Amino acid sequence: MAFWAGRAGALLFSAVFAIAFGLGGYFAGLQPLGHTLLAAWQVRSWQPVPGQVLDTELLRHSGSKGGSTYDVRAHYRYEFGGRALEGRRVGLERVGGADNIGDWHQQWHRRLQQAREQGQSVTVWVNPADPADALLDPAIRWSLLAFRLPFAFVFTGVGVGAAVLFGRLLLQRQRPNGAEEPASVPAQAAGATVRSSLQGSAAGIWIFTLFWCGIAFPMAAMLWADRGASGWAKAFISVFVAIGVVLLGFAVGQTRKVWRYRGSAFTVLPQRPLGGSPVEATVLLPEKAGAAAQPLRLRLAQYRVDESSSGSPERRVEAVDARTTQQPTPDGGARLVARFSVPADAPSHGAKRSGERVDWRVELLREDGSVELFYEVPVQAAPSAALGAAEDRFDRRAAWTREERIALSQDSGLDAPEAPWPAGVTVSEDAQGWQLAFSQRAWQWAAGIALCLLVLEWVVNDRLGAHGLLPPRSLGGLLVATVLPAFALHAATRHWALRVQDSGIVVQRTSWLWTSVRSVPGDASQALVHKLLYSTGSGAHEHPYHAVYARGAHGARVRLTPGLAGADAAVAVGHAVAQAWRDRRGRFAAGELRAGRDHSRPGWGWLVVAALLAALWWAPQRDIRASAGATAPGGTPESSRWSAVDRRLMDAQDAGDAAALEAALRDGANPNLLADSGSSVLMLVAHRGQLAHVELLLRAGAQPDMRQTRKDSERGDTALLRAFYGGHLAVAQRLAQAGASLQARNRWDWGPVHMAAQSGCVACLQWLADQGQSLEEPAPASLGETPAMLAAAKGQLQALQWMQARGVDLGRRDRRGKNAVDWARWGHQADAERWLMERL
8 A cells, every 4th residue: 555655656756747847848948949940941032123112110028027128010011922911920930929038029120210211122932832921030049059958958857757667657566465577686696796886976966957057058158148238137047058068078078987986896794793703894996997008996884874964965984994905907907905894883774874875885995095986784783782772872962962082002112193283283392381273264264354344344335435435324334343353353363382391381362352261181191082063064075173171279160272173183283282391390390370360351352343343433513513503412312403494494394384494593593403314404495496595504504515424225315415406406506606515425326316216307518518528437336337337227208319319328337237128127117218228
């Protein structure tokens, strides 16, 4: 019953994939791809004739997620063989196919519309066998062809593979006892050779590689051919292309390795080795493996595979080495034999230990230790071993709590550590003691990352630009601007040193922000332990880091070192510390702790952090006081601290009452008063075009060039920019007369022309052009947009028409490769988009 239930589920799963991907690949890829290629082949013999455009239309279809597709429609007349005929087909594809791949539809619509308006003829390609069959563009749209390739090959390939699996499951037989019939007898039981790890590996790699490249390469070709695509998009897709090239190289290399070792054979005696017993492994290599020209060796290894994790990462936990004899064979190959001793506590191959699957393998190694291939060995646990109750030596969960003593020799000296001295640990000695200094490279990298994040926050929030550095005002901005530099200061100045001196062993961990000193008696160096501190990577690429610990005067465990790469590095450092104490013990007094030595306290670097915080908070307040004359300390809303006369001024401005505003100014109201939004009263009235209010405020001493920089969310406008944004030329001229600079730019580098273009004020643009202002100035602090792009985004047709008459380049592109048409489309300005498309 379980067999049929499992088969039914597998059949249903494979059938769904076969139908969905197969049909999708056929209708979205193979069928249109075949039709286009067939049509391109047939059109080679068609004849060109002149034609007259009767009508053309560009249909736009809006998608559910905001995207749009286009379909160019045409109606043209032509003559062939003395007959007057009409056609509607434009390209090789069938009529009525809408897409947004490139701008082919838009270009043909503009071309046909221009030909119709100017009475020009177009070339029509006619089928001599059927003159009623004609088209305008016989060229293949390569970008559209590239878009269909993944559907044609990748989707169809997945569908075919699922169909093959469905057929195999359907034809699979069942044994009488209900068990599934095995495909073959196990090789070891039959006395035959065992499959190597290379068999079938190349096919799997090629399938994944073709799947990756089948999607990445066509998408890249489509983006690279699109002139309107941004450079960031092209660079992003190029990363996937580079990965595809690497995968292709890896697949080719794996295929060559499979060919080189094809025909190799492996045997093991006994066929099912037991824990605690010897086992002999033999590998026969063919001549093409080049075994005679290079030294090879065999190794027995135990791996643990975490099947609960994605990708089933594996790690080698044990390796058994033995001498390998290599003898040539008559056919030019080689015979490798090695005899191993299986560990007594070896678990069975395929068993579950500590949540991981056990794999025993005999590996074929090169001289540099790299694994060429491996064979799985069915090791069996010894019958006498109570594996269920025995401790697993390689339980990764227990490794985090296990302490291993650093053993010392019994004689006067110490055993030299087998592992080389760990990198990044330097030794120095002076009259006061012997010292180890540990590299803090990881912390230095962390400091660099923190500074990069700080710069990124500045760029995203437009704090850094041509306008200078604008400090944050919000609580979150202040925290980011304080915490990241503080962490960077701590990480960049972090220092870890271990000293062996007459008073014992002292560990110093210092930075500009914190200082910590811990001491242990010198005799504690003779009973050091090491323990797993952390690990990086996963699976076969996991790297453990161990730290050395000692017991303090009160029995507390004290960490002496940071994480060292591997247990051997920790043992080497522990041996060196113990040896240093033993050498000094005969020349110095017995190690005793001095009272008051241990401490953990802040460093003087906090003064730098406090000064930075004060500068961020106080400097903007001082600037606002100097320009506005009133500020709310501590971030209190300005409106809650206005005086009665200032409140009258703001109420008069809100009501548009010039007389009340003049009375408030006469009674001493602040002409540079700031609203809660950060805008001055002059900015507010300039935006509304209230010339009388502007005149009164200027007479009372309002500053015309005050910037709106109190809040992070504001653009940093001036009253002049606000006047042009509102389209009020008279107000802008009065502000300029009062000294307002026409060179003013806000945080986005929008100047007077950018603002006037958005308002559609042609008179403003004309006046600015007469003053020598550039009509095509980009905004480098933003996206590099020009005034024409901003006018298109706002749908200001009159401004665009005026710019075209002045010779402004409406087809100019910003840093993303977008032109005015794209900005109009982004602003949902259909009329402006249509007008621009007709003229570009």
